[in-house]
Every structure is written in C-alpha cells, then in structure tokens.
Amino acid sequence: MRVGLLGLGRIGMFHATTLSALVDELVVTDVDEARAEEVAQRLGARVGDPFDTDAVVITTPTSAHAEALLRACELKVPAFCEKPAAPTVAETLRVAAAVESSGTAVHIGFQRRFDAGYTAARAALRAGELGQLHRVHLLTGDPAPPPAEYVAQSGGIFRDCHIHDFDILRWVTGHEADAVYAVGANRGAAFFAEADDVDNSAALITMDDGTLVTLQGSRYNGAGYDVRMELAGTLGTWAAGLGDRTPLRSAEGLDPDGRPWPDFQSRFEAAYISEMSAFLSMARGERESPCTVQDALAALYLAEAADLSRREGRSVRIVEVAK
Secondary structure, three states: OEEEEEOOOHHHHHHHHHHHOOOOEEEEEOOOHHHHHHHHHHHOOEEOOOOOOOEEEEOOOHHHHHHHHHHHHHHOOOEEEEOOOOOOHHHHHHHHHHHHHHOOOEEEEOHHHHOHHHHHHHHHHHOOOOOOEEEEEEEEEOOOOOOHHHHHOOOOHHHHOOHHHHHHHHHHHOOOEEEEEEEEEOOOOHHHHHOOOOOEEEEEEEEOOOOEEEEEEEOOOOOOOEEEEEEEEOOOEEEEOOOOOOOOOOOOOOOOOOOOOOOHHHHOHHHHHHHHHHHHHHHOOOOOOOOOHHHHHHHHHHHHHHHHHHHHOOOEEHHHOOO
C-alpha cells in the first residue's frame, strides 16, 4: 500500500514511524517543509501529495481536520483522522454528509477502543460477567497542563480531553447518554480561565438505560498520567487502566511497583499501533470502519452538552445540542 500522512506533530510522528514499518510506501507532508524532508529521509519515506495514495492519515491541528476529510471524500481516498472529525458540530455534520454521499471509508482516531483493558472490560460486560450494569466511573488526569496557546484553541477540557471518555463510554456500554451535569474549577495557571476553560472537571451522566456515570478530570495530576474506567454491575466490578504503572498509592500499602505513566503516548502506545493496523485493514476493504464520523459526532454531542452544563450551571439533555 501507498499511504499518505498529513501533519508531522507529536502524534503525526508516532503514526509515521508505525506506518513506515507497515506499508510499502509512505508519503509525508507538513507545513514545515524542512521537517517533512528530515522525517522522510529518516524513515525512508518521501515528501509529496498525501492524497495521491491508497489511503491518507490526517494528523494536522484540529482546525484543519474538516478540510482534509472533505478532500479525502472528494477523491474517495480512505482516511484516518485523529479526533475530532471537526472542531464544531456544524462542521462535523458537513463531513458526515460528505462521507455518506461519497461512500468513502473514514476512521476517526479514538485509540482507547484498541487498548487491551478497555477491550476486555467491554467483552466481559457483553458476556454478562458483570451482571446488570448500574454504575460507571471515568477518570482522565494529565500530569501537567498543555501550553497556553494550545488551550486557547483546544475547545475546552470536555471537547479536547474528555471526548475520549465520552467515546469509550458509548463503545464499552453500548448505550447513549441522556443527560449530563458538569462543573469545573481553575486551580492552576491563569491561562485556562483566560481561555474560558477549566483545569479540573467533574460530571454526572445519566445513560439512556438509567446507568449512572461519574467523570473526573485534571490537567494537574502530578503523580503521572492516569486514565481509568470502572464498571460496577450486579455480579462484579471491572477496572480498565489499573496496573503497576497507574499513578495511584494505596493507604493500605498496595502500591504500584512500576514507574508511573508519564504521558498519553507511552500509556497507549500499543493501542495506537493496533489502531493503525485496523485502519489499514479498513482501507484495504477487509473490515468496516472501527470508529465512524457518526461515532465521533455522538461523542462531540456529549462534550457540547457537558460544556453547556458547566457554563449554565444546570443539567443538559443531549437532545438540546444534537442536530
């Protein structure tokens, strides 16, 4: 296969390295032409048009996702795009319409769907090992905040960070959210408040089957990168993301033995590689999209509702923001 990659930032570089070992030819491009040339030489790739290939991987800044996906649909090139499909609901709907009308295969990148822990928890729930699901808890804690310039254009903690929690919640449980009540606080740098964002977050989500979901997040989880999901049912409780590198100490002395995860890239390295392999399989026509634009839209609706709830101090039903 000839695969193009658009954007060579941190996650773009990771995908480029993975793809260089999986495809026959890798074509890269970046706004920084010198960087593109350096990466191409180092990985045995070439600089060129990423859309003049068998498939394209889009890892540009969020603001450029929609334009790149629309280009892929116009040319009917199978595409992988890091989350989100677009920064707004209106743009995501436009992309979804283009995907449907063109019949282009599109995979949106939510890598937790390929993590071994989340996959096992989903299988256990579907097999009835947990009984009837009653409660879910989600947690995402970054060890340190992103740069101020990133926060200003990120869309806020619910759209940028917790959208991963919202997607995996749907994927693992097989249910949709009905309503959310969200709050936030600023306990760190002033640039969060200046961007009308928060650096700590919490929410209560009610699912369409009555399951109660709690959510917590922080940009200042100094102990390390912590991402977990707990599922409590009538027959058992499962946790995804609880291991010897989880940055969590037990007051009873049951402490993890390994070094805490330093960042999302190392925590989900295996999942990212599995995700890219799944994309290539989709591009070859061997499987359906593992995560569609419609899936991304559903997660975005929940993020929109959570952000609206935080701003207005009330519970928001998903139907209020869904188009």
